[in-house]
Amino acid sequence: MMDFSLTEDQIAFKKAAIEFAGRELNEGAMQRERNREFNQAGWGKCAQFGIQGLTLPQRYGGLEMDILTSIAAMEGMGYACRDSGLLFSLSSHIWTCEMPILKFGTDEQKERYLAGLASGSLIGGHAMTEPDFGSDAFSIKCKAVKNGNTYVLNGTKTFITNAPLADILLVFAVTDTTKKFAGLTVFMVEKTFPGFSVGKCEELMGLKTCPLGEVILQDCEVPEENRLGGEGAGAAIFNSEMEYERSCLFATHVGAMEKILDECISYAKVREQFGKPIGSNQSISHKIADMKVRVELSRLMLYKAAWMKAQGKRAPIESAIAKLYISESYVQNCLEAIQIHGGYGYSTELDFERHLRDSVAGKIYSGTSEIQRNIIANFLGL
Amino acid sequence: MKDKTLIQQFIMNELMRGKNVSGLEVTDNLIETGVIDSLGIQILISFLERNFSIAIADEDLIPDNFESVDAIWAFVTRD
Numbered sequence: 346m347m348d349f350s351l352t353e354d355q356i357a358f359k360k361a362a363i364e365f366a367g368r369e370l371n372e373g374a375m376q377r378e379r380n381r382e383f384n385q386a387g388w389g390k391c392a393q394f395g396i397q398g399l400t401l402p403q404r405y406g407g408l409e410m411d412i413l414t415s416i417a418a419m420e421g422m423g424y425a426c427r428d429s430g431l432l433f434s435l436s437s438h439i440w441t442c443e444m445p446i447l448k449f450g451t452d453e454q455k456e457r458y459l460a461g462l463a464s465g466s467l468i469g470g471h472a473m474t475e476p477d478f479g480s481d482a483f484s485i486k487c488k489a490v491k492n493g494n495t496y497v498l499n500g501t502k503t504f505i506t507n508a509p510l511a512d513i514l515l516v517f518a519v520t521d522t523t524k525k526f527a528g529l530t531v532f533m534v535e536k537t538f539p540g541f542s543v544g545k546c547e548e549l550m551g552l553k554t555c556p557l558g559e560v561i562l563q564d565c566e567v568p569e570e571n572r573l574g575g576e577g578a579g580a581a582i583f584n585s586e587m588e589y590e591r592s593c594l595f596a597t598h599v600g601a602m603e604k605i606l607d608e609c610i611s612y613a614k615v616r617e618q619f620g621k622p623i624g625s626n627q628s629i630s631h632k633i634a635d636m637k638v639r640v641e642l643s644r645l646m647l648y649k650a651a652w653m654k655a656q657g658k659r660a661p662i663e664s665a666i667a668k669l670y671i672s673e674s675y676v677q678n679c680l681e682a683i684q685i686h687g688g689y690g691y692s693t694e695l696d697f698e699r700h701l702r703d704s705v706a707g708k709i710y711s712g713t714s715e716i717q718r719n720i721i722a723n724f725l726g727l
Numbered sequence: 728m729k730d731k732t733l734i735q736q737f738i739m740n741e742l743m744r745g746k747n748v749s750g751l752e753v754t755d756n757l758i759e760t761g762v763i764d765s766l767g768i769q770i771l772i773s774f775l776e777r778n779f780s781i782a783i784a785d786e787d788l789i790p791d792n793f794e795s796v797d798a799i800w801a802f803v804t805r806d
């Protein structure tokens with residue numbers, strides 16, 4: 346039997362997330378966007394609501410929600426919150442830092458970090474990309490050499506979400522150059538470790554309120570107890586993490602697309618030209634119908650991929666399809682929303698141009714659209 | 728009857744296609760020769776889970792288990 350409906354509890358929790366985000370996170374959002382300012386107070390409020398601890402066990406202070414309920418809540422956040430930078434920062438913290446520690450960490454490592462990450466007192470992220478290796482992630486050059494009970498890391502990471510504020514980053518480094526992708530290892534690097542520093546902060550087209558920058562590891566000393574998984578487990582951790590990210594991080598995009606759709610429907614009903622609502626023109630109503638199709642298919646794919654992860658299944662194709670379809674649909678729907686709102690849509694007074702700038706990044710991070718198509722094609726034997 | 732040759736055939740047909748590697752012995756190192764790369768391992772895992780009715784945990788995706796056809800065979804047939 347298939348059941349596509351959320352439970353009453355899930356619906357209630359999603360509604361609570363919508364109310365919370367609308368009430369607590371939007372004041373001053375436009376100004377913060379202009380100033381490229383992270384909403385530190387909002388981060389704290391999200392932690393109090395339980396966002397950073399959504400998926401974490403209660404023993405670490407988390408809400409211990411299942412994946413689907415967590416997705417529903419994040420979809421609600423995406424619907425109501427006008428600060429995509431904050432949402433992206435939260436999502437990276439959850440899916441690229443907390444989840445791998447929860448899945449691959451030892452009990453001691455979980456004790457050490459998860460409570461702080463759940464309470465929001467620690468900010469996390471992950472650092473794979475390097476100046477010369479983005480899509481070709483498994484060719485990274487950052488090196489980790491063992492010296493007694495310590496690893497010494499050398500390398501530079503770039504485009505690292507949360508880096509300027511992060512207390513802990515999962516850093517991917519090469520421990521065995523002969524083993525190619527199987528020679529990668531992950532380290533939980535704290536900002537206080539000797540040899541760790543944050544380089545330049547990237548100025549981006551969108552997601553301006555999200556702190557993002559370069560990480561420099563210069564003879565950075567990482568104790569052995571901060572290795573996540575065994576030596577050579579880096580690729581498995583990265584692939585697992587990417588499946589969660591591609592399956593779950595894009596929940597906020599689906600929420601944002603729903604909000605944009607609602608606004609387009611309302612506008613098409615009240616905006617009159619030539620003595621009738623613009624929505625009575627088929628060229629406008631069909632645009633909106635297509636937007637609705639993209640929202641519904643995005644949600645189906647989001648929930649299917651997340652459901653597979655909730656079942657403990659592997660979802661390499663499904664997560665690639667979800668990521669690809671949702672991110673491209675978000676961009677497309679933003680463009681349609683601007684067109685439907687005419688000059689007002691193009692103005693910075695409304696939120697659509699901001700959404701468009703924010704949406705474009707989704708086609709790049711977590712593996713570009715081209716890489717998702719490569720993955721899908723490869724699984725088809727091509 | 729599922730045996731080592733099933734794995735060997737799959738790797739030769741699906742993962743070695745287009746790569747400049749000829750022949751495959753069951754002891755050949757698949758990782759160092761680049762026969763299995765980061766995407767190839769995911770495709771191989773899907774194949775193994777489907778054909779050997781096993782669920783492979785992420786924690787088991789360590790190089791030692793996938794280094795050669797022999798190693799993969801030992802891994803999928805372990806108790």
Ligand SMILES: Cc1cc2nc3c(=O)[nH]c(=O)nc-3n(C[C@H](O)[C@H](O)[C@H](O)COP(=O)(O)OP(=O)(O)OC[C@H]3O[C@@H](n4cnc5c(N)ncnc54)[C@H](O)[C@@H]3O)c2cc1C
Nearest residue numbers: 471472473474479480504505506706709710711712713715
């Ligand atoms: C907002 C944002 C946040 C990010 N956060 C993080 C983070 O927290 N941690 C982290 O590690 N990284 C992060 N990244 C980096 C991101 O993962 C990379 O930008 C991405 O993987 C692409 O790498 P690249 O920028 O080097 O582009 P390149 O890999 O150089 O690609 C350039 C172009 O070539 C295409 N291309 C490359 N190879 C192929 C191929 N084989 N087939 C077809 N097309 C190909 C790409 O699709 C792209 O269009 C972030 C990026 C952004 C924009």
